[in-house]
Amino acid sequence: MSGSLGDVQGSLAALYENLQTLVLLLFTDPTQLSYGQAFVLVGVSVLLVATVVWTFFGRQNGTMVFINAVLRTFGTGQTKTGAGFTPGKVYVYGPPSVKAIPSLFPFSMKLETYLRMADIPYQPVHVWSTQGPKVCAYTSCNGKIPWIEYNGEAMGDSGLILEFLNKEKDVDLNQSLSEADKAVSRAFTKMVEESTYWGLVQSRYMDNYGKLHDLFELPWTVMFLVRSVGQREIRQMMRGHGIGRHSKEEIEGIMEKDLKAISSFLGAKPYLMGDEPTEVDAAVFGQLSEIVWTAPDSYLHRIVTVDYPNLLVYCNRIKDRYWSDWDQLTKKSKKDK
Numbered sequence: 001m002s003g004s005l006g007d008v009q010g011s012l013a014a015l016y017e018n019l020q021t022l023v024l025l026l027f028t029d030p031t032q033l034s035y036g037q038a039f040v041l042v043g044v045s046v047l048l049v050a051t052v053v054w055t056f057f058g059r060q061n062g063t064m065v066f067i068n069a070v071l072r073t074f075g076t077g078q079t080k081t082g083a084g085f086t087p088g089k090v091y092v093y094g095p096p097s098v099k100a101i102p103s104l105f106p107f108s109m110k111l112e113t114y115l116r117m118a119d120i121p122y123q124p125v126h127v128w129s130t131q132g133p134k135v136c137a138y139t140s141c142n143g144k145i146p147w148i149e150y151n152g153e154a155m156g157d158s159g160l161i162l163e164f165l166n167k168e169k170d171v172d173l174n175q176s177l178s179e180a181d182k183a184v185s186r187a188f189t190k191m192v193e194e195s196t197y198w199g200l201v202q203s204r205y206m207d208n209y210g211k212l213h214d215l216f217e218l219p220w221t222v223m224f225l226v227r228s229v230g231q232r233e234i235r236q237m238m239r240g241h242g243i244g245r246h247s248k249e250e251i252e253g254i255m256e257k258d259l260k261a262i263s264s265f266l267g268a269k270p271y272l273m274g275d276e277p278t279e280v281d282a283a284v285f286g287q288l289s290e291i292v293w294t295a296p297d298s299y300l301h302r303i304v305t306v307d308y309p310n311l312l313v314y315c316n317r318i319k320d321r322y323w324s325d326w327d328q329l330t331k332k333s334k335k336d337k
Ligand SMILES: *[C@@H]1O[C@H](CO)[C@@H](O)[C@H](O)[C@H]1NC(C)=O
Pocket: 163, 166, 171, 172, 173, 174, 182, 185, 186, 187, 189, 279, 280
């Protein structure tokens, strides 16, 4: 994979050099240009313009494919599919850690926390893309972050991954729970993932857009693309979901009630369902950790740390117990190099 990527980059560099010569010629002595060369110049210009137009005004899917292609080219992605994976090992794909948190994606935090709770060894594979290798793009993967590879098979969606691994690894973090407790767990899982999650999306990608560059630690060029395309896409997603049809104040009210519900139910218990963590804690921590550690100036952060501080204590408890390598992971981020 990296070999062919190197080849591509090599030939791109050569192409770039040739183009440079041509452009120079165009401005110094255009009569020297052959018809063939002029044709190449026109062709490249058309391609460039088309790419820009397509990116900023084109269809939604096309733009995401483009962003993913850019991110994949600049990312240090490697895929294990077809290339010497260890049987039985879980490879977790997602963007690299940043200074603020091991993963900026709440569902990655959930998955990795679950893997740690269940004591399932895994290897993170860092790619800046939602698109998996071919096998993933065309079969079980659905363009979600994170996705995993297991015995050469790719799979997306943290919920489905957890179900799969529970069976495969014979894990049941809910075994101490009654049926009624399981029902409550299910309800909380769905609330944080289908409702509270969107508060983070709104706050991170809409209200505090200016802070994204620092948060994601990406080059400005990429941020520019993500901004112009990504924000529109997110707005559409939020409208499709329904939350985006509310005013900002209404959304904040919903989030306040969600977080209050978690806080009230948690009370003074160490974990949501009692003395020991269960699967729902991975899901809730996945979402809350993003609020605690990536959204310092947001109203969400105020709710979690000031209004309902047992949520902050709860997050720290899970972080201390399962993420002893937190500092090590986040220190490795680009910012500190
Ligand atoms: C544990 O509970 C969660 C809901 O919090 C549920 O989604 C999951 O399927 C349950 N896992 C098992 C192994 O029963």
